[in-house]
Amino acid sequence: MAQKPRILLVDDSEVTVAGLKSFLDQKYEVFTACNGLECLRVFEQNEKQPDLVITDLVMPLISGVGVISFLKEQSPQTPIIAMTGWGKEPIALAKEAKADKILMKPFDLEDLDQSVSGLLSAKR
Numbered sequence: 367m368a369q370k371p372r373i374l375l376v377d378d379s380e381v382t383v384a385g386l387k388s389f390l391d392q393k394y395e396v397f398t399a400c401n402g403l404e405c406l407r408v409f410e411q412n413e414k415q416p417d418l419v420i421t422d423l424v425m426p427l428i429s430g431v432g433v434i435s436f437l438k439e440q441s442p443q444t445p446i447i448a449m450t451g452w453g454k455e456p457i458a459l460a461k462e463a464k465a466d467k468i469l470m471k472p473f474d475l476e477d478l479d480q481s482v483s484g485l486l487s488a489k490r
Contacts, residue, residue, distance in 0.1 A: 402428025
């Protein structure tokens with residue numbers, strides 16, 4: 367049996383994390399973090415790096431932009447989807463940090479699914 371792709375999901379909203387994890391668990395191995403600092407700890411402590419990262423942009427401790435910049439420096443080939451409900455400034459920052467895809471909240475789960483599968487296919 368083929369191993370499921372690994373996704374690291376980061377958001378400071380427990381409701382968002384629970385809902386997206388439940389949806390993504392159908393196809394992927396999902397591990398989570400509740401803020402940017404925890405995300406970086408999870409990323410560094412796992413022997414197996416994630417195949418894809420989904421991160422909120424506006425979070426306490428370390429922002430999603432900081433997370434994206436750090437992860438792209440450590441693992442440039444890892445695709446990153448940024449999520450935000452905060453308008454143009456975070457989008458510009460996410461682009462500058464080299465997010466591979468930006469989804470505006472609220473987004474359709476089908477859009478998320480297509481974004482994830484598209485980025486994972488392009489990575490292969």
